[in-house]
Amino acid sequence: MFDDFLLRAGLAGVGLSLATGPLGSFVVWRRMAYFGDATAHAAILGVALALASDLPIVAGTMVVALAMAVTVATLAAKGWAMDTTLGVLAHSALAFGLVAVSWFPAVRTDLSAYLFGDILAVSRGDLALVWGGAVLVVSLIVWRWQALLTCTLDEDLAHASGLVPDRERMVLVVALAVVVALALKVVGALLIAAMLIIPAAAARGLARSPEAMALGAVAVGAVSVGAGLGFSLWQDTPAGPSIIAVAAVIFALSAALSNRRGG
Template identity: 65%
Template structure:
C-alpha cells in the first residue's frame, strides 16, 4: 500500500496535522503566531548546515529551530520589543540560510521543495521520521497539558500552583522545533506557520473546551491535507499551498458560522 505516492503523501500530511494541532492551539492562545513563523524561517539555515556537514536534514533543522526559539526567549527578557525582535530574526535567518545554500557546491538543491514543501516525494524513511516526531510532540504536550494550560491562562496562578511558566515555555519551544523539523518536507518553511495557526484558529469558534479545540484542530488539519491533496491532483496545483488553501477556507467557513450564530 505504501508504494502509492499519494498514500504516503496523505499519511505524511496527517502526521504533521496531528503534531501541529495541539501545539497550534497554544500558539493561538499565547498569541505566538510570529514566534512560530520565526522558528520556521530559521529551518532553511538548518537545511544549509545539514547539507554542508552531511548530516540529517531533520537533525539540522531541529537544532537550528530550537536555537532560534531559545534566542528569542533569551533576548525578549533583555528589553527588546517582541515584534521587532521576531521580525529581525525571522528574515535574517531566512536570508542567511538562502545565502549559505548558494555556497554549497557539488549538491543539487531544490530550494522550492524546502520553501514550499514536496509532500509528493515523501519516502518510507520520511514517514517514519514524521510520525516519530508527531508522536513525540503529542506525548510531550499531553504530558505537560495541565501545566501548559495553567501557565497560558494565568502566570500568577501557575506560580501559586508550583508551576514555572519559563519551563513550560521551553517545553513549547522544544515541541515547536520538532514540529518544524518534521513539517519541512511536507509544507516547507514558508507554510509551516500556516499549518500551525489556521486549523487551530478555525477550531476555536466551534470548541467549548481546550481539549475539544485541540481535537477539532487535528480534524480540520487532517481534512485539509486530504482535500488539499485531492485538489492538487485534480487541478494540477502545488500540493503544499493547496493544503493551506483548504485550511484557510475552513477558517473562513468557521468564522462565517460563528457570525451567523451570533446574529441568530
C-alpha cells in the same frame, strides 16, 4: 505505485496534523504566531548547516530551529519588544539561510521543495520520522497539558500552583522545533507557520473547551491535507500550498459560522 506515493503523502500530512493541532492551539492562545514564523524561517539555515556538515537535513533543521526558538524565548523573558525583534530574526535567518544554501549548486534546483514542501516525495523513512516525531510531540503536550494551560491562562496562578512558566515555555519551544523539522519536507519553511495557526484558528470559533479546540485543529489539519492533495491532483497545483489554501477556506467557513451563531 501511484496509490503508494499518494497514500504516503496523506499519512505524512495526517501525522503532521496530529502535532500541529494541539501545538498550534497554544501558539494561538499565547499569540506566538510570529514566534512560530521565526522558527520556521530558520529552518532554511538548518538545511545549509546540514549540507555543510553532512548531517541529516532533519537534524540540521532541528538544531537551528531549537537555537532560534531558545533565543527568542530568552529575549522574551528579558522583556525585549518582541514584534520588532522577531521580525529582524525571522527575515535575517531566512536571508542567511538562502545565501548559505546558494553555495551548494546541487541544492539550488530543489530550493522550492525546502520553501514550499514536497509532500508527494515523502518516502517510507520520512513517513516513519514524521509519525515518530508527531507521537513525541503529542506525548509531551499531553504530559504537560494542565501545566501548559495554567501558565497560558494566568502566570500568577501558575506561580501560586508551584509551576514554573519559563519551564513550560521551554516545553513549547522544544515541541515547536521538532514540528518545524518534521514539517519542512511536508509543507516547507514558508508554510509551516500557516499549518500551525490556520487549523487552530479555524477550530477556535466553534470549540467550547481547550481540549475540543486542540482536537478540532487536528481534524481541520487532516481534512485540509486530504482535500488539498485531492485538489492538487485534480488541478495540478503545488501540494503544500494547496493544503494551506484548503485550510484557509475552512477557516473562512468556520469564522462565518461562528459569527452567525454569535448573531
